[in-house]
Every structure is written in structure tokens, then in C-alpha cells.
Amino acid sequence: MKVYEYLTIKFSNLDEVKTVLKKFNNSKINIIWSFESLSWQGPHMMKQFNLLLNDKRINFIAEVGENIGLALTLIELEIKKISVSTNLDKNLREKIESLAKKQGIDVLITQRFKKIQTISELMRDF
DSSP states (O other): OGGGGSEEEEESOHHHHHHHHHHTTTSOEEEEEOHHHHHHHOHHHHHHHHHHTOOTTEEEEEEEETOHHHHHHHHHTTOSEEEEOTTSOHHHHHHHHHHHHHHTOEEEEGGGSSOEEEHHHHHHTO
16 A cells, blocks of 8 residues: 555644645645544544545544544544554454445554654654
């Protein structure tokens, strides 16, 4: 899947996302909304961010790690891309993938992204 090759940045702040999008306005970008942020902001905020950042060059991905409940909630909210950990039980991952497929949602594996950068790492490189 080509999505794993794009610049991938882990965010927890919407303002940071907007700043980076201005810098990379002609690039395909993966934005991973961190599991920690989803945990304290809640999955409904992810839905709102997804609506705000409706841009074809951005893959807006919710990181769920091994949290099955969060994955199911995001599928129910029709978040188009979620990312699970390789540590998630294989049978559970397959069930999540099956449910997601019925809703037209992509389930990605966090560890397969070439390099996930934080905003501080990205800004340091410039």
C-alpha cells in the first residue's frame, strides 16, 4: 500500500496540523492523530477534525493501538482510516478489519509506516 510511504506525522494539536499543511501544501501527507490525544479528547473530536481537514492530499488516520473499544467507536463514527498495533490479537484485528471493510474504512498497521515523525522532529529537520 502506497500510503505507508508518504510523509507521516503524529499530531495531537490541530493548530500544528494547519502549520505543517502550509509547509507541505503540494505533498501527500499522513496525519496520525495519536492514541493519547484520542484518549483524552474522545473519538467525537476525531470526527470533527476529520470534517475540518477534508483534503484529498491528506490521509487523516486515527491511532487506536490495541484499544478495541476505540476502534469500534471510530468505525461507528465512519472515520475513514484507523491504525492498529501489530500487538493486537490477530483474531481481534481480523474482526475489526471485517467490520471496517463493511463500512468502507481502511485499517492500517502503525508499525508499517516507514517513519513516523512528531511535530518537534519535523520542525527540527527544517
